[in-house]
Amino acid sequence: MTTTAAGKGTLGTRTMRMNIGPQHPATHGTLHLEVEVDGEIVTNCRPHIGYLHTGFEKLAEYRSYNQFIPLSDRLNYLSSLNNNIGFALAVEELLGIEITPRCRVLRVLLAELGRIGDHVISVGLQAMDLGAFSIMLWTFVEREKLYDIFETVSGGRLTTSWTRIGGLSRDITDDFVPLVRKFVEYFPGVLDEIEKMLNRNRIFTKRTIGVGRMSKEEAVSHGVTGPLLRASGVAYDVRRARPYLGYDKYDFEIPTHPDGDVWARYRVRMAEMRQSIRIIEQALENIPAGPVTALDTKFALPDKFSVYNDMEALIHHFKLIMHGHGFQPVPGEIYSCTESPNGELGWFIVSDGTRNPYRLRCRPPSFINYTAFPKMVEGAMISDMVAVMASMNVIAGELDR
Amino acid sequence: MGLEKLLGDGILATRVSALVNWARQNALWPMPFGTACCAIEMMATLSSRFDLSRFGAEVIRFSPRQADLMIVSGRISIKMMPVLLKIWEQMPEPKWCISMGACASSGGVFDTYTLIQGVDQFIPVDVYIPGCPPRPENLIDGIRKIQEIVSKERLWDAKHGN
Amino acid sequence: MNANHPVVARFRERFAADVLSVEEFRGQTVISVKAPRAVEMLKSLRDDAECPFDMLTDLTAADYLRLDAPERFAVVYQLLSMLRNERLRVKAYVSEARPEIGSVSSLWGNANWLEREVWDLYGIRFLGHPDPRRILMPDDYEGHPLRKDYPLKGRGERSHFPKYTAEEAP
């Protein structure tokens, strides 16, 4: 902590410079803020990031496309399924292959479950940072239920690595649909319960309404997407604007809120979870039969059962997996994006015609949303900073890559 | 509890280290150094379903000066490593360290320019937990292992300073 | 957006001398340009009367060391028009000898950090940038790791830290 000599404060006091983080409970991991405060008022905020820089983009240049899928989980570990799906879709767009109808519906189902899993925890953490610890524990109970579902489809709780280029790692099991049914029936009640606890909670409303305002124009200029943009009143959703996986066939609304403050973001997230439930219900109604993997054996991995039992499938498998083999997309560049829980998750892939991407860039929604953070907190109180940060749901893995 | 009935108003004879270790082992105060995905599993361990408080280790302290068990969970980059060292130095002796997950133990799948290939190169680690991420049960098992280690400490060891 | 969209046509007409090529691949249009007038070009796209590209979705770079390209580096701008729901990609080529380009941080709010990231990882300088520091790597780091000639495992930075010993502890 240092005090600066030039006293500029309104009371003729000195402003003080202090560090928050990188190891601080309110910074959710590894964020570091250097703030200048005048009493309790933040006059200047300089975020420092990079504490979790892992080198994903460099590593991707040394890995084949399918090998990157497990890494994509670890980018945003609160919504790894959405990352898996987004990445697989980007590569499929580059290759120009079609996936099967069953695969498409299953991906929608799991993407929406992933979205709920992310939003519910981010609401819980938001409440926790404002003092409502029990909400966090409740939301974790829900997340555990989602983990159970993820486990049945992928075998992993957090790092699911569920998709493959052209399909899925495996088909769903028999207990999947009943589990999801049970979840969608019961989950809206949980949302009501959370709202009952928070909506008229004086502490929560006082600390969120009017805090961390971001106008429409500011949001657009900062490239903010996802719930944050919608909370500022812009009804932009990649699922509508650039439909993928047949999202244009589902009936859902894009919730928005005019205020652009922390409260608005909470409301939008809650509303989005309800919409996700709606999408899941529609998807559950018609899961088409058929294979989950594209029939184009040049690109898509054959399923494990036939690999073990069928000579031809084994050869295909080797052709795709073995060192020095693998599919080779045509040279070209592509930008593909999906709506991840935090906003637009984009992938810019440069292919040079070999089995590894020549350059792979992830457009991280957290990073780009976080660029608007200093604007939001300047002039606010230190304690409001915590509220704003929690409302942004910045995931360090995605922020620093 | 029923302990009163058992002991009554009596006198207990034991070795000092046994008593101290018993107390320490059942009241670990962890300092979570959570950076990435593993930290989410650590949170899961602390919350309802797995409930770490069953093992007396739920008093999470974000201030290193109040903690005696560091759980390094997540990837440590070269920018983070000085911070980790500083925090480890700030923890008072006696202290223990769990390296949770492949990344903290060995760099995991990320053999890149920025990632520390195992924090045990720089700080002493007592228990390694494999997995990417380890399941909450594994973390609980790791904490039980730490308790075992604590129960075998001798007070006059150099570990505790003089 | 396809390559004969009126915005692209207008752009080509106005900056004919600096446009290297306009390509379309899988329905996405890329305009490759020379770097010197990039800021002016991007400003004209942002302020286009009919199809204003008001959002800079992403700003990144690529190193074409081992590919056939006009120059070694390209700074890649992904633009989005919220009004028309159109996307456009602009690539400005930057030479290895003088890796620099004008900064667009005055046009879009998020460009500031994105340009810092490109400087950090590729070593491309942004002229007129208000805060040209590294962002992801430590301030005293040397080299730009995403360049193709930088080794994946680094140059030993990751093992040069003091080892903690109990004796030295305070």
Ligand code: SF4
């Ligand atoms: S070990 Fe795996 S889950 Fe844990 S931090 Fe590393 S990548 Fe994430």
